[in-house]
Amino acid sequence: MKKPLILFSLAITIFSSQLLFAQTAEERGLEIAKKxxxxxxxxxxxxxxxxxxxxxxxxxxxxxxxxxxxxxxKDDGDKSLIVFHTPKDLKGxxxxxxxxxxxxxxxxxxxxxxxxxxxxxxxNKSGPFLGSEFAYEDLSSFEIxxxxxxxxxxxxxxxxxxYVVEYxxxxxxxxxxxxxxxxxxxxxxxLRIDFYDRKNEILKTLTFDGYKKYLDKIWxxxxxDVVNHQTxxxxxxxxxxxxxxxxxxxxxxxxxxxxxxx
Amino acid sequence: xxxLFLSAIALISFSAAGSEFSGSVGAEIRSYLxxxxxxxQTNSNASFYLQPKWEKxxxxxxxxxxxxxxxxxxENDENRSHGDLRELFLAYHRDTxxxxxxxxxxxxxxxxxxxxxxxxxxxxxxxxxxxxxKLGQPMLKFDLFNEWGNFQFYTLPYFRQPTYPSxxxxxxxxxxxxxxxxxxxxxxxxxxxxxAFRWAHSLNIVDLGLSYFTGxxxxxxxxxxxxxxxxxxxxxxxxQYGLDFQVTFETVLLKLEYIExxxxxxxxxxxxxxxxxxxxxxxxxTNVDVGIVSEYxxxxxxxxxFITPFEDDLFLGVRVALNDTQSSEMLAGVFxxxxxxxxxxxxxxxxxxxxxxxxxxxxxxxxxxxxNDLILYSIANDDNIQGELIYxx
Numbered sequence: 139m140k141k142p143l144i145l146f147s148l149a150i151t152i153f154s155s156q157l158l159f160a161q162t163a164e165e166r167g168l169e170i171a172k173k174x175x176x177x178x179x180x181x182x183x184x185x186x187x188x189x190x191x192x193x194x195x196x197x198x199x200x201x202x203x204x205x206x207x208x209x210x211x212k213d214d215g216d217k218s219l220i221v222f223h224t225p226k227d228l229k230g231x232x233x234x235x236x237x238x239x240x241x242x243x244x245x246x247x248x249x250x251x252x253x254x255x256x257x258x259x260x261x262n263k264s265g266p267f268l269g270s271e272f273a274y275e276d277l278s279s280f281e282i283x284x285x286x287x288x289x290x291x292x293x294x295x296x297x298x299x300x301y302v303v304e305y306x307x308x309x310x311x312x313x314x315x316x317x318x319x320x321x322x323x324x325x326x327x328x329l330r331i332d333f334y335d336r337k338n339e340i341l342k343t344l345t346f347d348g349y350k351k352y353l354d355k356i357w358x359x360x361x362x363d364v365v366n367h368q369t370x371x372x373x374x375x376x377x378x379x380x381x382x383x384x385x386x387x388x389x390x391x392x393x394x395x396x397x398x399x400x
Numbered sequence: 401x402x403x404l405f406l407s408a409i410a411l412i413s414f415s416a417a418g419s420e421f422s423g424s425v426g427a428e429i430r431s432y433l434x435x436x437x438x439x440x441q442t443n444s445n446a447s448f449y450l451q452p453k454w455e456k457x458x459x460x461x462x463x464x465x466x467x468x469x470x471x472x473x474x475e476n477d478e479n480r481s482h483g484d485l486r487e488l489f490l491a492y493h494r495d496t497x498x499x500x501x502x503x504x505x506x507x508x509x510x511x512x513x514x515x516x517x518x519x520x521x522x523x524x525x526x527x528x529x530x531x532x533x534k535l536g537q538p539m540l541k542f543d544l545f546n547e548w549g550n551f552q553f554y555t556l557p558y559f560r561q562p563t564y565p566s567x568x569x570x571x572x573x574x575x576x577x578x579x580x581x582x583x584x585x586x587x588x589x590x591x592x593x594x595x596a597f598r599w600a601h602s603l604n605i606v607d608l609g610l611s612y613f614t615g616x617x618x619x620x621x622x623x624x625x626x627x628x629x630x631x632x633x634x635x636x637x638x639x640q641y642g643l644d645f646q647v648t649f650e651t652v653l654l655k656l657e658y659i660e661x662x663x664x665x666x667x668x669x670x671x672x673x674x675x676x677x678x679x680x681x682x683x684x685x686t687n688v689d690v691g692i693v694s695e696y697x698x699x700x701x702x703x704x705x706f707i708t709p710f711e712d713d714l715f716l717g718v719r720v721a722l723n724d725t726q727s728s729e730m731l732a733g734v735f736x737x738x739x740x741x742x743x744x745x746x747x748x749x750x751x752x753x754x755x756x757x758x759x760x761x762x763x764x765x766x767x768x769x770x771x772n773d774l775i776l777y778s779i780a781n782d783d784n785i786q787g788e789l790i791y792x793x
Contacts, residue, residue, distance in 0.1 A: 192725055200725055200755065226792035227758050228727075229422055242650055244602070252532075254507040257607045261650040262681040262689060269725040310650070313682065336685060389495045393602055394543065394550035398464065398493055400457070 167287030167303045170321055175282055177326040181356045183209045183386040187378040188220075192270050195370035200225070202268050205400070208279075209386055215239055216279040217391040221399050222268070232399045234391060235260070239281035240309065248396040255393055264313025271342060271364045271373040273313055276333075284309055290318070295330055299323040314341070325349070327357050335368075342366050352382045423452035423468075426790040432570055433765075433783040441570050447474040451486070464491045472527060477569035479526045485536045498543045503536035506554075508598060508611060509657050510646040511673040513715045513735075514697045514708070516659045517611055517642035520554065520596060522618045526563035529571055529779070535560050549601030556594040559616045561633065574778040577622060578630045584616065585637045585663075592616050592637070605649065611642035617664060619707045638663035653677040655695070669700040675715070691719040693733065709775045712739040726752045742769040742776060760788040 161169070190202040201224060208218040215237030222228040230250035237243045243260035263275040285305040293302050300320040307314055318332040328346055335341040348360030362375040389395065430445040449472040456465045468487040474480035489502025509515035521534035538558045544551040561579055565572035586592035594615020601608050617640075620633030640661045647654040654676050662668035675695030683690050694717070697710040704711040717733025730749040737743070745765040752758045762785065769780040 194725070225727075225752060225755050226422065227424075227752060227790070229792070244604070244648075246602075252507055253505045257510075257602070257646055257648050257653075259648055259650060259653065259679060262679070264682045265689060266687050266723050269723060269727060311681065387495055389545055392545060392550070393607075394545050394600070398491070398498075400461070 163289045164287060166289035168282075170289065170301050170303050170326070171282060171285070171287050171305075174321060174326045174328075175280065178280070178356065179210070181210060181353065182383040183207070184358075184380065184382050185384050185386070186380045189376045189378060190268070190270055190272075191374045191376075193372040193374070200269075202270065204268075207386055207390065209388065209391060211236075215243065215281055217388075218279075219391055219396070219399055228268075230400075232396050234393060234396050235278070236391075237278050237281075239283035243278065246393050246396060248399070253397070255396055261311045263309070263311045270375075271366045271371055272362075272375065275307075275309075275312055275314075276344065276364070285317075292323070293320065295320050298329060300329060325357055327359075340367055350380075352380065356382060358382075419454050419456035419465075421452070421454055422793060423450070424790050424792045425450045426788055428786060428788045430784050430786040433785070434781050436570060436781065438568070440568060442476060445474070445476050445570070447472060447480065449473075453487075462493050464493065465489075466491075477526070477566050477572070479564060479566040480569070482526060482563060484524065486534075487536055496545055498545075500539070500541040500543075503538050504541070505534050505536060506539075508609060508642070508644065510607070510609075510644050510655045511657045511675070511695055512655075512677070512693050512717075513675075513695045514657075514673045514710055516657045516671045516673060516699075517609065517644045519611070519613045519618060519640055519642070520556070522560045522562050524563050526565050529565065535563070549599055552596075552598040552600070554594075554596040554598075556596065556615060557591070559590040559592060559594065559635070561590075561635075562619070570782045571779050571784070573631075573775065575622075576630045578625065578628070578632045582620065582633045582635060584635045586616060586635075590616075605647055607646045607648070609642070609644040611640075611644075613638070613640040613642070617661075621665065621703065621706055636664050651679050651681070661701075664701060665703065667702060669702070671699040671701070673697045677719075687723040689719075689721045689723060691721075693717040693719055693731075705772060705774045709744075709773055710735065711737075713737050728752075737770070737773065740770045740772055742773055743767040744769075744776065756792050758790045758792070760790065762786040762788070 185207050188204045188206055192200045192202065203223045204220050205223065206218065206220050208216050211217055218235045220233045222231040232248040234246045235243055245258050245260040246255055247258050248255045264273050266272065267274055267277055285307055288304040290302040290304055293300055300322055303319050303321055305317040305319060313336065314333050315336055315338045316334050319328050320330040321328055327349060330346065331344045332340060333342040342364050344362060344364045346359040346362055349357045350360060351357055358377065358380055360377055365372045427448045432443045435443065449470065451468065451470045453468040457463065466487055466489055469483065470486045471483040472480060485503050487504050489500050489504050491498060491500035506520040508518045521537045523531045524533040524535050525531065527533040537556060537560065540555040542553045561582060564577050567574060567576045592615060596613045598609060598611040615637065616635050617638040620635050622631040623634055625632050638661055640659050642659045644657045656672065656674045658672040660668065660670050673695055677691050677693045679689055679691040681689050695715045697713045697715065699708055699711045701707065714736045715733055717731055720730045722728040728751040732747040735744040745767065747763040748760065750758060750760045765783045766776060766780045769776045771777050
């Protein structure tokens with residue numbers, strides 16, 4: 139009866155040496171994601187103006203302009219405040235989100251015509267943001283615990299060598315089975331993400347462009363262009379007037395202050 | 401009010417340079433489905449409104465000035481042709497406190513149907529009998545913001561009577577209301593100083609509010625004058641304690657609004673609205689959200705039928721949001737009277753048709769309304785559909 143024990147210990151040796159010397163694809167994916175998060179830390183807060191152009195399949199446009207304030211929260215998801223400027227019927231509408239890694243986000247909507255702040259469910263993650271091709275989950279903060287990871291391969295995009303990593307959402311109510319991200323090998327930010335729907339068919343491609351460096355270390359894109367392969371619709375999101383570490387206070391991200399946000 | 405209006409215009413013209421100007425103008429056509437028994441009443445009605453808004457911030461946005469006057473013209477109802485200052489205030493905002501002086505609209509509550517706790521503003525019933533429209537309330541408001549929530553203190557120095565549709569108009573109450581000769585319990589009449597307080601806080605999945613009001617109740621008891629036959633509004637000094645809370649789960653929202661009010665005809669009574677909203681997000685893999693809304697409304701006042709159509713009623717509704725570029729939405733539902741009889745069916749749908757225009761479709765059907773339902777009975781023959789076109793500038 140000694141043989142199986144030997145086999146068993148042999149198996150352990152092989153397994154642990156794999157751990158030591160050869161990473162699994164999952165471990166490598168996780169490592170890349172962790173580096174992504176570490177590289178993006180320390181922006182403290184951000185203010186910007188967002189311009190969205192929504193194209194339907196006939197190329198007809200409609201515009202959305204918003205202003206956004208976000209704040210880094212230690213060991214948790216970011217807090218964000220978006221105030222809508224156009225379309226004009228939505229002017230003054232404001233959305234406050236406390237995003238979390240695993241538990242559901244907290245979200246409130248201020249409706250200026252009624253002077254009413256409504257707590258809303260954040261579980262419509264796959265729903266479109268303001269009728270655009272961006273789902274709420276595409277715009278929420280990137281937290282390690284939200285996905286499981288798998289390294290796929292290396293591939294260059296526009297001359298930039300990238301890691302291709304598969305993200306599988308671990309949070310409930312995602313509209314995706316998986317996302318395929320092209321992460322810049324040197325700078326560790328995404329250049330492209332392909333989204334696969336619940337039937338695991340390609341749904342959208344999001345392309346990041348015009349990365350600029352802020353605070354000497356934080357890279358942020360100027361444009362995010364998402365094309366829906368199934369409907370032919372497209373949304374171009376442009377970040378204007380990006381400012382980091384502007385000294386925003388936590389108190390600005392409160393439901394009471396939502397009424398006077400601008 | 402006249403003086404207030406003049407000073408408003410003065411302030412507006414003073415500050416107009418460099419300020420932010422926006423607003424909306426809307427046209428509304430209403431069609432009644434049944435002939436009226438009154439030959440003076442028509443089967444259709446046209447109306448329009450204008451609501452401009454000026455806002456300006458000074459001192460790194462700490463000082464805020466806002467003016468939002470309102471005017472509506474109605475083809476048939478002289479009471480509905482009216483103006484109001486919805487808002488006109490100066491506010492000073494700091495991180496942990498703010499102070500505001502002027503005229504403002506305030507919303508308290510969580511319910512979708514009847515907001516019992518929402519007591520600061522008098523209702524502009526001439527504008528819309530459903531009570532969603534509010535008259536601007538003069539106030540001095542002080543806010544504290546800290547880790548224990550938002551504490552609001554109100555001093556309300558002037559009381560404004562509700563407006564009513566004229567007695568001859570459709571969707572009117574059928575009686576002349578003697579708003580020129582109201583009877584106040586307070587000897588100071590409309591100048592009685594009212595006070596209110598509210599504490600609101602969010603804790604994880606719970607949003608909670610506690611409120612207190614003491615002063616002239618916003619809804620009168622209408623008592624017939626034996627000589628003139630007109631209804632005379634009697635305004636009582638009341639005290640109201642309110643509680644509102646919402647628990648937000650992934651797909652279910654649970655809601656409660658509860659008040660205890662004393663002072664109305666020497667009575668102390670309870671009223672509440674409670675219910676839920678259940679949502680099916682991204683139905684069948686589309687972008688469409690469908691929500692089921694159900695609320696129960698109770699009013700324990702012995703003469704509740706004098707002040708509200710909803711004493712013991714159940715609302716069941718469906719909300720549909722297409723989440724498209726045009727923000728197409730619809731809420732359809734029915735109020736069913738549990739203790740009496742009668743149903744009120746309502747529908748409201750809206751869709752943006754360009755960057756500046758939006759259309760709204762509304763319908764109200766009054767079915768099987770009992771004579772005991774004093775308010776609804778007067779409009780029971782006024783089933784209507786209504787289209788609105790709004791331009792935003």
